[in-house]
Amino acid sequence: MFPHENSVSFPKTILLHIFVLTFFTLSINSADVPIFHKCCPEDQNLIKVIVDLNITLDVRYVCLNAEARENYNVSSDVVPLLVVKSENVQFYMPEKCQLELIRTIGDNFEITTDNDVCYDRLVLEIVNDISIQIVPKTVALACVKNETRDTLRSTLTIDHVRKCCPGSQRYDTVYHVCRNSAEYSKDNWLMKQLTNYNTGSKIYEIDFELHCKSNEYAVELSEDKYTIDIEGRMLKVGSRTGTNKYIIPSGEWCVDREYVKGEVVARVCTNDCSKFDAYCLRKCCPVGYHFKPRHCGKFNSSCVPNADDDEAVYFNISSYLDPLQEHYKNIEDTLGIRTGLDCPNGRTALNRSSVKDFQYLTYTISVGNDYCIETFDTRDCQDDVTVTAVICLIAPPSQYNDFQISFVLISISSVCLALTLLVYCTLPELRNKHGRTLTCHLSMMLLAYSCLARVQYDVVENTLICTLLGYGIYFGFVAAFAWLNVMCIDIWWTFGHVRTRSLQKGKSQRNRFIWYSVYAWSSSILLTLATFLFDTYPVSPLLDSNMDSGLCWFGAVQNDNSDWPHYIFFVAPMGIVTCMNFVLWVLTARHCVRVKSEMHRLQAGSAGDRAKRRFRIDQAKYILTGKLWVVMGAGWVSELLSTLIHEPWWLWFVVDLLNELQGVFIFIILIFKPKLYYLIRKRLGLEKPHVRKNGPSSSARSSSTYLSRTISHEPMRISLTNNDKEK
Structure with missing residues (x-):
């Protein structure tokens, strides 16, 4: 009996022990298995839905599946959390509880294995049916609980x-x-x-x-x-x-x-x-x-x-x-x-x-x-x-690129040009042909220097304003050179043409000024228009000025060998005008010498005295034009030479300063005259006429007539007018 019973009970005992051992082992292992609870299925992200009920906010977290995409009309291309070897991962979101965001996953965050906590990637927020894009972030959601949550740490981590x-x-x-x-x-x-x-x-x-x-x-x-x-x-x-x-x-x-x-x-x-x-x-x-x-x-x-x-x-x-x-x-x-x-x-x-x-x-x-x-x-x-x-682009050395100094000097030149223009516009004695020519020249210089002062003051951010300033500088200088050329042509004509006397009549003078205006304004407008068209519709880099490049001038580096538009549209035309003015000035000097020798042969008398007086005035006008040519031409010559010679830097620093003070030099040339000073004081009512015993009125009139002849550049017309008044 015993042997038989023992043979039967032994296998049962063994099986019972094996079962208990296995259960115990599985229980221990199951406690150590790291579980990761992902809120949404493997291919889905998380979205936050907020509904404002005026009194409270209804906050829900849902998975971005096909149904949610259709209901909320949203989409997202953010890749969901990628799970490698998913046997220890469960996909579920705690139900029948109010979810709250308890933390955002950081670099050193430890994942818990709590059953009421899940993790996922939050990619969108929807507030009252309005989708708000946010920076994707992995968050932890949990049921709201009053009691302290017991957490079990997991060996799993979320890596980036x-x-x-x-x-x-x-x-x-x-x-x-x-x-x-x-x-x-x-x-x-x-x-x-x-x-x-x-x-x-x-x-x-x-x-x-x-x-x-x-x-x-x-x-x-x-x-x-x-x-x-x-x-x-x-x-x-x-x-x-x-x-x-x-x-x-x-x-x-x-x-x-x-x-x-x-x-x-x-x-x-x-x-x-x-x-x-x-x-x-x-x-x-x-x-x-x-x-x-x-x-x-x-x-x-x-x-x-x-x-x-x-x-x-x-x-x-x-x-x-x-x-x-x-x-x-x-x-x-x-x-x-x-x-x-x-x-x-x-x-x-x-x-x-x-x-x-x-x-x-x-x-x-x-x-x-x-x-x-x-x-x-x-x-x-x-x-x-x-x-x-x-x-x-390499900035010029700071020694000669101080824009603040340039702005101050150019502003001073602009003020001097404005004062000179004001004098020539307000004095009636200067409103003759040559005076009107100088007025046009001064107004264009003032336009160029005013725009240049704004560009030197600070960077012009607005592209349209920068372009307008660039073309303002360009047109101002081109027109100023053109009117200087008109003055050189006029003085050459005055000394050299055989019909000078007949052309001094008032009507002929007006006609000549009209022709001068047509020449100066049309040439300046056409050259500016050509520059603008090639800039707007470029056919070659050699003709593209890039006036809106931010420099508010020709876009390439000025005085660089690649700066062909600057050479073609500005340096070359101004060089031609400057050379033409020099030739006219030399030819006029020859005529001046010839006329001067003829003046010495004239006998004393009313006709001879008038001719000599007129010659002296024309000679003064010739010298004045020569001074203006030197002031304007020196700037062009220095700009051309700077493309060939770059050292020493201090020389070009001095040259730039002199060019920036052109307005001051023009002011000195045109205004610093004793006789003009008298007319200004007279215009302001600060000058009283000199009284002689034998006729104060006649004396005052004679003094005024003499000054008019001397200051103006058309003395015959003014003196004849005064004589008519005397009659």
């Missing part, structure tokens, strides 16, 4: 990973751009990579694109040269030779799949390209963007996104790198790209087809800060796509 390209795009290391690829889904590849890098369960926040600091380069590390491992939030990279190993912190790296080879490629932020043995350069626009000119023929461009199927605008820098590969074959293996270019003094694009603008890269790891390279799409204008460099 960046994918270099959005969605299913891959990163092209040839053109340094993200490109569409339908060969793999947006999650599967990254899920596999993260699974390979980790042995346990992991939850990841996925963001797209890499944003380095302004002084950092994004270096591209390929899998064939570097080992790439993701450990939590960190990226570990090391060279295949084992000599260099680096840990890249969170937010300063991204990974993706290479567009052609399909291997893993990482982009890391660094301000030291040498530690990765990388060749670094600067790109003007962000990755995936290129330059498109705002107007045809102009350098002013904007960064626009690349079209998906337009490979022509991709960042193809082979023309720069190919010449270097002759000596450095592996130069393209590790490249670093930094975007943006800050130029405080402005920037300009170079024309690689031009000999003077030809540029190339040198093999050096240290990178300059004064250039960037970009693709220019000008197919709307010239049917061409070019890759060229943009360089920062």
Whole structure:
């Protein structure tokens, strides 16, 4: 009996022990299993819905599924939390309780295993049916409880990973751009990579694109040269030779799949390209963007996104790198790209087809800060796509670029010109042909200097105002040169023409002034109009003035060898006028000598005295015109010479000061005269007529007549008028 009973009870006892042991073991293991409660299903994010009931706020948290998208008419492309090895993850949101946001997940946040707490990525807020975009963040939701919550810590963490390209795009290391690829889904590849890098369960926040600091380069590390491992939030990279190993912190790296080879490629932020043995350069626009000119023929461009199927605008820098590969074959293996270019003094694009603008890269790891390279799409204008460099403009040395001093001096000149113009407009004795000519000259000088003073005072932000000021300066100087040319022509005509006496009659003088006005105003308007049309509708960079470039003058660097529009539309025409004035002045000097010799042969008498007096007045007008020519011509000559000779700097500093004081010199030349001073005092009522015993009225009239003849440049007409009054 006993042996039989023992044989039966032994297996039962063994089974009972095994069952108890197994249950106990499972109970222990189940307590240690880290559970992560995700609020929404695996492919969904969380949204917050707020309804204002005037008295209270109804706050709810719902999953962004198809029903929610339709009900709230919202969408979001933010990637949900990515769960690797999901056997320890449960997808549920606590029900039958009021949910509250208890915390936002940070870098050092520990996940709990409480059944009434779930975690997910909050991507949208909807307030009274209005969608509000927010920065995606992972949050914890829990049922509202009055009692203290007992929390059980989990060994799971939420780590942050960046994918270099959005969605299913891959990163092209040839053109340094993200490109569409339908060969793999947006999650599967990254899920596999993260699974390979980790042995346990992991939850990841996925963001797209890499944003380095302004002084950092994004270096591209390929899998064939570097080992790439993701450990939590960190990226570990090391060279295949084992000599260099680096840990890249969170937010300063991204990974993706290479567009052609399909291997893993990482982009890391660094301000030291040498530690990765990388060749670094600067790109003007962000990755995936290129330059498109705002107007045809102009350098002013904007960064626009690349079209998906337009490979022509991709960042193809082979023309720069190919010449270097002759000596450095592996130069393209590790490249670093930094975007943006800050130029405080402005920037300009170079024309690689031009000999003077030809540029190339040198093999050096240290990178300059004064250039960037970009693709220019000008197919709307010239049917061409070019890759060229943009360089920062170099500010002139501070010794002769003090804009505050220039503003003060130009303002003083403007005041002097205004005072001179006021005198010539208010004194009747100066309202003759030559006086009206000087008035036109002075008004144009005042226009140019007033606009120039505003430009020198401060940067003009408004493009339209800047353009108007630029053309105001241009038209003012061009018209001032034209009226100075009129004065030179008039004095040459006065001394040289055989019919001078007949042309001194009032009607003939008015006709001559009309013809002078037609010549001066039409030539100035036509030249300004031509500059404006070629600026608005450019046909060649040689004719594009870029008057709205921010300088409020010709857009290229003044006195630079590439400043052809400035030479063509301003320096050359003003040079021709200045040379013409010089020739006329020399010819007039010859006529003056001849007329002077004839004056000595005239006998004393009324006719001879009038001729001599007229000659002296015309001679004074000739000397006056010569002084004005020297003041105006010196500025043009100095501007031309400065393009050929740049040193010493102090010489051009002095020359610039003298040019800025032209208004003061003109004021001295035209106003500082004793006889003009008498007329001003007389006009103001401060001068009393001299009284003689034999006829005060006649004496006063004779004195006035004499001054009129002396000050004015048409004495015969004024003296005849006075004689008529006497009769």
